[in-house]
Amino acid sequence: MVCVSCVPETTSKINFTNNNTEFDSSQVQYVINPNDEFGLTRAVWFKENDGAEIDVISVGLENTDQILRKALAIGADRGYRINQEPTDSYQVAKLLSNHISKHNYDLVIAGRESIDYNGGMVPGIIAEILHFNYVTNCVDLKINENKAKIKREIEGGIETLSCKLPLIIGAQKGLVEESDLKIPNMRGIMQARSKPFEIIEDNTVETKTNTISFSKPDNHKEIKLLSPDNLDELIDLLHNEAKVI
Amino acid sequence: MSILVYIESNENEIKKSSFELLSYAKELSKKLSLEVIALVINCSNILTLQEFGPDKILSINQTKLNLFNAQNYAELISNVSKSTGAKNIIISDSVNCKYLASLLSVKINAAFISNVVSIPSSISPFIVKRSTFSNKAFCDIKINSDIKILSISKNSFGVNKNKSEPIIENIENDFIESGIIFESVELSSGSVRIEDADIVVSAGRGMKGPENWNIIEDLAKTLNAATACSKPVSDLGWRPHSEHVGQTGKPVSTNLYIAIGISGAIQHLAGVSSSKVKVVINTDPEAPFFKVADYGIVGDAFDVVPKLNEKLKVFQAENN
Numbered sequence: 001m002v003c004v005s006c007v008p009e010t011t012s013k014i015n016f017t018n019n020n021t022e023f024d025s026s027q028v029q030y031v032i033n034p035n036d037e038f039g040l041t042r043a044v045w046f047k048e049n050d051g052a053e054i055d056v057i058s059v060g061l062e063n064t065d066q067i068l069r070k071a072l073a074i075g076a077d078r079g080y081r082i083n084q085e086p087t088d089s090y091q092v093a094k095l096l097s098n099h100i101s102k103h104n105y106d107l108v109i110a111g112r113e114s115i116d117y118n119g120g121m122v123p124g125i126i127a128e129i130l131h132f133n134y135v136t137n138c139v140d141l142k143i144n145e146n147k148a149k150i151k152r153e154i155e156g157g158i159e160t161l162s163c164k165l166p167l168i169i170g171a172q173k174g175l176v177e178e179s180d181l182k183i184p185n186m187r188g189i190m191q192a193r194s195k196p197f198e199i200i201e202d203n204t205v206e207t208k209t210n211t212i213s214f215s216k217p218d219n220h221k222e223i224k225l226l227s228p229d230n231l232d233e234l235i236d237l238l239h240n241e242a243k244v245i
Numbered sequence: 246m247s248i249l250v251y252i253e254s255n256e257n258e259i260k261k262s263s264f265e266l267l268s269y270a271k272e273l274s275k276k277l278s279l280e281v282i283a284l285v286i287n288c289s290n291i292l293t294l295q296e297f298g299p300d301k302i303l304s305i306n307q308t309k310l311n312l313f314n315a316q317n318y319a320e321l322i323s324n325v326s327k328s329t330g331a332k333n334i335i336i337s338d339s340v341n342c343k344y345l346a347s348l349l350s351v352k353i354n355a356a357f358i359s360n361v362v363s364i365p366s367s368i369s370p371f372i373v374k375r376s377t378f379s380n381k382a383f384c385d386i387k388i389n390s391d392i393k394i395l396s397i398s399k400n401s402f403g404v405n406k407n408k409s410e411p412i413i414e415n416i417e418n419d420f421i422e423s424g425i426i427f428e429s430v431e432l433s434s435g436s437v438r439i440e441d442a443d444i445v446v447s448a449g450r451g452m453k454g455p456e457n458w459n460i461i462e463d464l465a466k467t468l469n470a471a472t473a474c475s476k477p478v479s480d481l482g483w484r485p486h487s488e489h490v491g492q493t494g495k496p497v498s499t500n501l502y503i504a505i506g507i508s509g510a511i512q513h514l515a516g517v518s519s520s521k522v523k524v525v526i527n528t529d530p531e532a533p534f535f536k537v538a539d540y541g542i543v544g545d546a547f548d549v550v551p552k553l554n555e556k557l558k559v560f561q562a563e564n565n
């Protein structure tokens with residue numbers, strides 16, 4: 001199973017409405033969270049090479065359907081949307097766990113983090129609720145029988161870990177490369193239309209937090225431009241004004 | 246009741262980022278009237294912590310904990326938070342801390358808030374600011390659960406000295422072994438890590454090719470800085486993926502970020518903008534990075550960078 005989060009496209013202007021309590025989604029295009037797309041592509045390889053079946057799932061309202069359709073066009077077999085507006089990681093993780101516990105997944109792939117909330121929490125919470133093994137910052141994954149070998153990016157290097165399935169991973173670039181990402185073709189898009197797609201009503205609501213308002217960083221002060229012939233001044237400013245060297 | 250700070254280490258050395266966590270906890274402890282407990286795993290130099298005000302240091306030495314394992318570490322912190330009655334747990338925003346915190350939050354039924362950038366603006370209800378949308382915005386979060394885990398964004402609070410005379414206790418811990426087995430590790434040799442560096446020297450496609458990175462590395466060496474790069478540079482294979490910074494790479498929140506031949510695309514800026522001081526070197530005065538930087542030089546990297554390096558060496562020789 002691949003968990004996908006529906007996020008504003010990376011070049012989106014981030015603005016808020018309703019007295020800074022809501023994200024302004026007008027003129028924003030939504031995409032599959034980039035880390036999830038790396039994970040989905042890896043899943044498609046499991047399908048192509050090992051005959052895996054792929055479910056793709058998202059917690060969200062109707063506007064999420066487009067990214068699930070895209071995931072189906074890329075190669076997932078079944079789509080699920082849990083029909084609730086995501087409010088916090090715990091709520092999302094709980095809803096996803098409810099679904100996972102009813103199916104017999106060997107592998108759950110989520111992203112290292114979503115680029116909108118940046119929590120990096122959902123997959124770990126699921127793992128702990130369901131007692132799955134969990135590895136995040138995953139840059140390579142091989143599965144043999146019921147054993148997984150995983151490479152994880154750590155500070156200053158890469159470690160190799162192994163564990164038994166079931167496993168949940170947090171995917172990131174490296175698991176597959178940018179150039180491996182698939183743009184859905186016409187055939188895929190047509191096929192996606194006839195793939196099973198289910199909307200799940202689950203009214204469990206367990207949140208631990210609420211977002212009460214948003215703000216934007218202060219506008220930046222003026223830049224000091226220096227001549228390439230005056231690098232001594234730059235060094236002086238870094239030393240005496242900014243005090244960083 | 247107490248505030249528990251998990252002190253991270255690297256090869257049995259306490260990480261510098263821990264001092265900021267302790268400073269944060271100390272400030273929070275004034276608001277909550279609670280004591281600050283530091284939890285240290287397999288470190289010898291624990292006395293360095295007393296400069297930053299902990300009331301108590303819990304020190305654990307166990308070979309089983311030599312290697313980081315998120316499950317084992319989460320279990321240990323869970324045990325300690327239960328035995329100390331800690332309702333507020335302060336951790337760093339490193340990849341390991343976020344990894345273990347998601348597990349820990351379920352074990353102790355806590356809310357976990359990552360990327361926290363300031364002291365709570367209110368205690369009851371508990372409201373804290375975190376960065377979101379890849380640093381393009383902040384949000385105020387109200388925490389409804391009694392137990393809270395806060396991961397603090399690096400360099401967002403700062404370090405305050407506050408000498409104390411902590412009680413030091415050695416503790417033991419029993420846990421069920423995690424199902425994740427360590428096989429091996431490959432460390433990238435010698436270089437300073439982006440995550441720990443005070444200065445990051447970053448370069449982009451303006452460098453034309455990997456063969457030109459020697460001037461970047463020389464500058465980084467002089468400054469004792471980590472090297473980083475833009476996404477296309479790592480996609481092209483000029484530099485390793487581990488150097489890719491930005492919205493889809495590593496976040497950088499350092500004291501000084503020097504961007505060389507990087508245009509400043511929104512996805513790049515999102516990941517690096519929380520760095521304190523930004524310097525841009527670019528031939529194109531219209532490059533978007535100039536709009537967000539503190540100091541800029543419109544000029545050719547191949548000319549400016551080696552000159553800057555030489556001048557820095559002279560400066561360092563004079564100032565040391």
Ligand SMILES: Cc1cc2nc3c(=O)[nH]c(=O)nc-3n(C[C@H](O)[C@H](O)[C@H](O)COP(=O)(O)OP(=O)(O)OC[C@H]3O[C@@H](n4cnc5c(N)ncnc54)[C@H](O)[C@@H]3O)c2cc1C
Pocket residue numbers: 010034448449450451452474475476477478489490491492493494505506507508509510511512513516526527528529532544545546547
């Ligand atoms: C979904 C998505 C996610 C992305 N995530 C990231 C991310 O996380 N991080 C990231 O970096 N990018 C990311 N990008 C890519 C981003 O949009 C830009 O394409 C990228 O940052 C540009 O890299 P660059 O500045 O090195 O190259 P360019 O944009 O080609 O800029 C090169 C710069 O070098 C300057 N230059 C040329 N010659 C010289 C010289 N001799 N001396 C000095 N300057 C010179 C030029 O004036 C120019 O400004 C993402 C894109 C997408 C679509």
Ligand SMILES: Nc1ncnc2c1ncn2[C@@H]1O[C@H](COP(=O)(O)O)[C@@H](O)[C@H]1O
Pocket residue numbers: 003004005006033035036057058059060086089092109110111112113114115117118119120121122123
């Ligand atoms: N609403 C959602 N629906 C499905 N999966 C999600 C959702 N939100 C987050 N995830 C998954 O959890 C990962 C981490 O998200 P986060 O904890 O928000 O950073 C994402 O990369 C997704 O794989």
